[in-house]
Amino acid sequence: xxxxxxxxxxxxxxxxxxxxxxxxxxxxxxxxxxxxxxxxxxxxxxxxxxxxxxxxxxxxxxxxxxxxxxxxxxxxxxxxxxxxxxxxxxxxxxxxxxxxxxxxxxxxxxxxxxxxxxxxxxxxxxxxxxxxxxxxxxxxxxxxxxxxxxxxxxxxxxxxxxxxxxxxxxxxxxxxxxxxxxxxxxxxxxxxxxxxxxxxxxxxxxxxxxxxxxxxxxxxxxxxxxxxxxxxxxxxxxxxxxxxxxxxxxxxxxxxxxxxxxxxxxxxxxxxxxxxxxxxxxxxxxxxxxxxxxxxxxxxxxxxxxxxxxxxxxxxxxxxxxxxxxxxxxxxx
Numbered sequence: 001x002x003x004x005x006x007x008x009x010x011x012x013x014x015x016x017x018x019x020x021x022x023x024x025x026x027x028x029x030x031x032x033x034x035x036x037x038x039x040x041x042x043x044x045x046x047x048x049x050x051x052x053x054x055x056x057x058x059x060x061x062x063x064x065x066x067x068x069x070x071x072x073x074x075x076x077x078x079x080x081x082x083x084x085x086x087x088x089x090x091x092x093x094x095x096x097x098x099x100x101x102x103x104x105x106x107x108x109x110x111x112x113x114x115x116x117x118x119x120x121x122x123x124x125x126x127x128x129x130x131x132x133x134x135x136x137x138x139x140x141x142x143x144x145x146x147x148x149x150x151x152x153x154x155x156x157x158x159x160x161x162x163x164x165x166x167x168x169x170x171x172x173x174x175x176x177x178x179x180x181x182x183x184x185x186x187x188x189x190x191x192x193x194x195x196x197x198x199x200x201x202x203x204x205x206x207x208x209x210x211x212x213x214x215x216x217x218x219x220x221x222x223x224x225x226x227x228x229x230x231x232x233x234x235x236x237x238x239x240x241x242x243x244x245x246x247x248x249x250x251x252x253x254x255x256x257x258x259x260x261x262x263x264x265x266x267x268x269x270x271x272x273x274x275x276x277x278x279x280x281x282x283x284x285x286x287x288x289x290x291x292x293x294x295x296x297x298x299x300x301x302x303x304x305x306x307x308x309x310x311x312x313x314x315x316x317x318x319x320x321x322x323x324x325x326x327x328x329x330x331x332x333x
Contacts, residue, residue, distance in 0.1 A: 183259020
């Protein structure tokens, strides 16, 4: 259904110093440059030095082992140097010996991840202002989360836990996530991205058995991945049950082989729960639907590794200026 020209241009990265940087890549050009949040004219941005601009704006990289925060393990949080948005907590920082600050998790909703044009690395940027941070890697087995955010010190500012502003920033960054799969992820995202309390949406692939799957691999039915939507929301404005009800109303939860004309394993109806409460809420809603005569085919699976989809899939209908043809809302609760 999605016949788009998404060919990736291969290129070689030449390092003027001759030093092979195994972590953050110098001046990487990413597929998602145009997908970064547009800087609102009302957004207050900090003035950057030429050195900071080289990394944050032009996607450069600090030399290894020279960054201010490489060996900093004081309690606190790390915020974006350009816009002050909270990015990482000190409890998620670990010593990786790579030469740059390393984290195995981010503050929910704080980071955007975009596959580089060469398809070999995934860039990480500030979700609020698009500032370049570094790259994220998986499969290294360095921590139990098997993830390493390799971040330039110069892209961040550290706020010690003893600082009053630290606790305020952490409090303001409290969010929760939900992952739903209900057919083509374009349509699912369309109905969630402007829902009250939703901070961010991202389409991607999950539930499969290979790393960094491409759209072509998922469509070929060889990776086991399912098209899904990750939602970051503010629990003070909405809750998981409200979002789950919307999920069950915007697609056909009784279809077993896909959604509408989209047939295949990547289009199955699945709720990827992140904790027991999400599982219990979903089971409750399914029982309500079954009591109304629906033969619910929606699967419940524990959330696993999430892989963001290619940039051209993100906010597809909003960019195209059209509406979904596979999804529509039908009152069921």
